[in-house]
Amino acid sequence: MVMLVVAFVSFSLFTFVGDPVHNMVGEETSDVEREEIRETLGLNDPIPVQFMRFVGNASKGNFGISYQLRRPVSELITERLPATLELVFVSALIALITGTLLGVYTGINRKSFLSDLILAISLLGVSLPTFVIGILFIYLFAVILGVLPSFGRGEVIELGFWTTGLLTISGLKAIILPSVTLSLFQMTYIIRLVRAEMMEILQMDYIKFARARGINERTIHYKHALKNGLIPVITIAGINIGTLVAFSIITETVFQWPGMGFLFIQAVKFVDIPIMSAYLVFIAFVFVMINFIVDILYYFIDPRIRVKSGAANG
Amino acid sequence: MDNKNMSIIERIKDSDIYFSFIKSPTAIISSIILLIIFFSSFFVELVAPFNPFDPSSLSLMDAFTPPSWSQDGVSKFILGTDGQGRDMLSTILYGSRISLIVGFSAILFSLILGVALGLTAGYFGGKYEMIVMRITDVQLTVPSILMALLVDGIARGLISKELHDEMAIYVLIFAIGISEWPQFARVSRAATLVEKNKDYVSASTIIGVSNILIMFKHILPNILRPILVIGTIGLALAIIAESTLSFLGVGVPPTTPSLGTLIRIGNDFLFSGEWWITFFPAIFLVVLAFSINLLGDWMRDTLNPKLN
Numbered sequence: 271m272v273m274l275v276v277a278f279v280s281f282s283l284f285t286f287v288g289d290p291v292h293n294m295v296g297e298e299t300s301d302v303e304r305e306e307i308r309e310t311l312g313l314n315d316p317i318p319v320q321f322m323r324f325v326g327n328a329s330k331g332n333f334g335i336s337y338q339l340r341r342p343v344s345e346l347i348t349e350r351l352p353a354t355l356e357l358v359f360v361s362a363l364i365a366l367i368t369g370t371l372l373g374v375y376t377g378i379n380r381k382s383f384l385s386d387l388i389l390a391i392s393l394l395g396v397s398l399p400t401f402v403i404g405i406l407f408i409y410l411f412a413v414i415l416g417v418l419p420s421f422g423r424g425e426v427i428e429l430g431f432w433t434t435g436l437l438t439i440s441g442l443k444a445i446i447l448p449s450v451t452l453s454l455f456q457m458t459y460i461i462r463l464v465r466a467e468m469m470e471i472l473q474m475d476y477i478k479f480a481r482a483r484g485i486n487e488r489t490i491h492y493k494h495a496l497k498n499g500l501i502p503v504i505t506i507a508g509i510n511i512g513t514l515v516a517f518s519i520i521t522e523t524v525f526q527w528p529g530m531g532f533l534f535i536q537a538v539k540f541v542d543i544p545i546m547s548a549y550l551v552f553i554a555f556v557f558v559m560i561n562f563i564v565d566i567l568y569y570f571i572d573p574r575i576r577v578k579s580g581a582a583n584g
Numbered sequence: 585m586d587n588k589n590m591s592i593i594e595r596i597k598d599s600d601i602y603f604s605f606i607k608s609p610t611a612i613i614s615s616i617i618l619l620i621i622f623f624s625s626f627f628v629e630l631v632a633p634f635n636p637f638d639p640s641s642l643s644l645m646d647a648f649t650p651p652s653w654s655q656d657g658v659s660k661f662i663l664g665t666d667g668q669g670r671d672m673l674s675t676i677l678y679g680s681r682i683s684l685i686v687g688f689s690a691i692l693f694s695l696i697l698g699v700a701l702g703l704t705a706g707y708f709g710g711k712y713e714m715i716v717m718r719i720t721d722v723q724l725t726v727p728s729i730l731m732a733l734l735v736d737g738i739a740r741g742l743i744s745k746e747l748h749d750e751m752a753i754y755v756l757i758f759a760i761g762i763s764e765w766p767q768f769a770r771v772s773r774a775a776t777l778v779e780k781n782k783d784y785v786s787a788s789t790i791i792g793v794s795n796i797l798i799m800f801k802h803i804l805p806n807i808l809r810p811i812l813v814i815g816t817i818g819l820a821l822a823i824i825a826e827s828t829l830s831f832l833g834v835g836v837p838p839t840t841p842s843l844g845t846l847i848r849i850g851n852d853f854l855f856s857g858e859w860w861i862t863f864f865p866a867i868f869l870v871v872l873a874f875s876i877n878l879l880g881d882w883m884r885d886t887l888n889p890k891l892n
Contacts, residue, residue, distance in 0.1 A: 393881075397874035399824045401831045402866045405847065409854055409863075509725070516727035523832055524851075538737035538834055546737050557725060 343548045346533060354529035357521070358514045360445055361453035365514075366507055369457040370496075373464025378491060380469070389465075392458035400517055404451045404524035411447060419444050448525040452518060456510050463506055467499035501568065508564035512557045604886045611882040614875040621872055625681040628674075672860065675846060676868050682842040683869070686756055687823035693761030694822075695815055698768025703807070705769070706776030707799050717773065720766035728763035732825060735759035736834050752836050760825045767814050775807035809887045816880040820873045827869055843869045 376385040411418040419440070471477065472495055480490050519531030526532070530549060537545035605611050705716040723731070739755040779785065780803065788798050829835035830844030831851075838845055843865050850862025 393877065394874060397820065397824075397877045398870055399828055399831075399873070401828060402847070402870060405851060405854065405862060405866060409859060413854060413859075512725070513727045516730040519729070519733070520828060520832065534733070535832055535834070538733055538740070541737065541740045546734070550734070553726075553730065 343544045346545065347530065347548060347552065350528060350530045350533050353527060354515070354518055354522070354531060357445065357448055357452065357518055357527060357529060358511065361449040361451075362456070362507070362511055362514055364449055365453035365456035365460055365510075366503075368453075369460025370464050370500075370503065372457075373461040374468055374491065374496060376461065377465040377468025377472070388461065392461050395454050395458040398454075400451060400455060400520045401524050403454055404448070404521060407447050407451055408524070418447050448521050448527050451524070452514060452521045455517065456507075456514060459506065459510065460503060463503055464499060467502060468495055471495045471498055504564060504567055508560050508567075511560050512553070515553060515556055601886055604882075608882055610878050614878040614882075617871065617875045618879065621680065621875075622684070624677055625684055628677045628681050672864055675841065676843070676865050679841050679843045679846050679865060680868060680872065682753075682836060682840060683823055683826055683844070683872075686753060686760070686826045686836070686842065687819055689757045690760035690822045690826070691764065691815055691818045693757060694763075694765035694818070695768050695811065697761070698765035699772045699804075699811060701765070702769035702772030703776050703799055703804065706773040707780055707795070707803070713773070716769065720769045723763075723766045724770075726763075728760075728821070729825060729828060731763035732759040732829060733832075733834065735762055736829065740834075753840075756826060756829060756835055759829070760822050763825070764818055764822060767818065768811060771810050771814055772807055775810055776803055779803050779806050813880060813883045813887055816876060816883055820876040820880065823869070823876070824873055843872075 372388055376388050379385050468491075477490060477495060480494055481487075485494075515531075518527075518529060519534055521527065522529045522531040523535055530552070533545060534549045536542070537549070701716050701720075705713040736755060736759045739751075739759070776799075784802060785798060788802055793802075826835060826842060827844030827847065830842050831848045833848065835844055836842045838849065841849065846865040847862050847869070850858075850860075850865065853861050
């Protein structure tokens, strides 16, 4: 359903914004020739027919040809997709792991100096635009210290249709700065969320009871409290992966990371409608997939949901 | 005390908000910083030492002068100059005026749109409410930066190239505004739902006050507090969004640079060691956004609306 709506929006982008023929041919093309091109492209067909064809093509992964680069959009996207997904995956991991650890720490040791420091930094993190963080990192680690590369993916290994930078040393080095940059903003959210959850859960009766039973603090914190606090974290983290994909546009531009965001920005600048609409469909697809995965994860983390759906089935 | 006989200043002094304000050093410091920034940006002609857009005052000989305290610095250019010999301090102040204008207009636009939709949705209810809220839900899942980029891309397709540079600022305001309104719609709807069941609304309905008058004259003032809080935090977001778009090269054109454009231009010089060209606009932007966020945090604690 969502996919259909998005498909319609991106189709209307395609159809109503600008004249595709105008974008393809030069100034000196005659009107007759233009009309011929229109006819071969099927632009004179009724709108519903065009829409059906668009959906049909899109489901086969065919989004037409880029105006600017004159190559099939699907080819461009499969070329760029691995870079973006690797970047988003690594930064989601960083944000989730570091965010949860710091959140648990600040939730348990509320009065300590380190907690105050972490929270202050996280407020600053919200005010720092992603690209400013990126520039600061580049200046610090690439220009002054010269330890990490500031652009590109490093060496990549091809695994069939997938190119990965995670298996070479230069590729791993190259992903550090962009992924940390991208994860910082999400991390601050997760820290605050986990902290609030932990503080609330540690007040609960079953925690007091566990303490009374003499279970050590470590087990209580990580086994009893954190597990219950994780549900909202997973929801938010799931939603935020979509945000990460969107924010990777900025990070990719700063670090010249050859991913889809970089492609999209170029497309916006040159009004390359096929790429824009394909990107839109891609983002919608990511959102739908994430919602699906998050729902499945609930099932594994929260036994209550399992029991409920089991009862409904039985 | 009789409120009516007090002057406005006395009433402000008597209020809880004033009390909490003078008790909070963060609020005082951040508003002083903001006042300085606002003043020097809007009266930039009086404050800035140079006019960076007056070609006659520029000299390429002055290009890449480092800040005044470093070895090769000149005291004339406090924060150094950029690649065209423009004084950084003046350029930043002019740039921050554009950033602020875009930020304020965008947030005002989304505030009006969001409040109008949220208020009417909460007041009338029914199918209309459902549709409005469904749209906000859908839009909230789309990251605002992506939304703004899309709007900008579409506008580029619709407007011819020559016109686009002139229209860039309006397109930008519209793009950012349209991506931020759902927040306002949600909060004002929630607040309206609470208010509309109160006695004063029933009373006005009974004596035959029109719906529009009830909504905008009676309910609106009562739901302003949470909207103001969101507006303040939204202002920081809008300014960051503006500079992000300009940084990506789809915002305001380089002829009238905003803070984001300045950072982007300076970014090219980073590797050759001219760090100050990108560093000072960036710091300025961070201080600006951070102060607004701190003030917003304080407002949220003080006005204490139940925000989710």
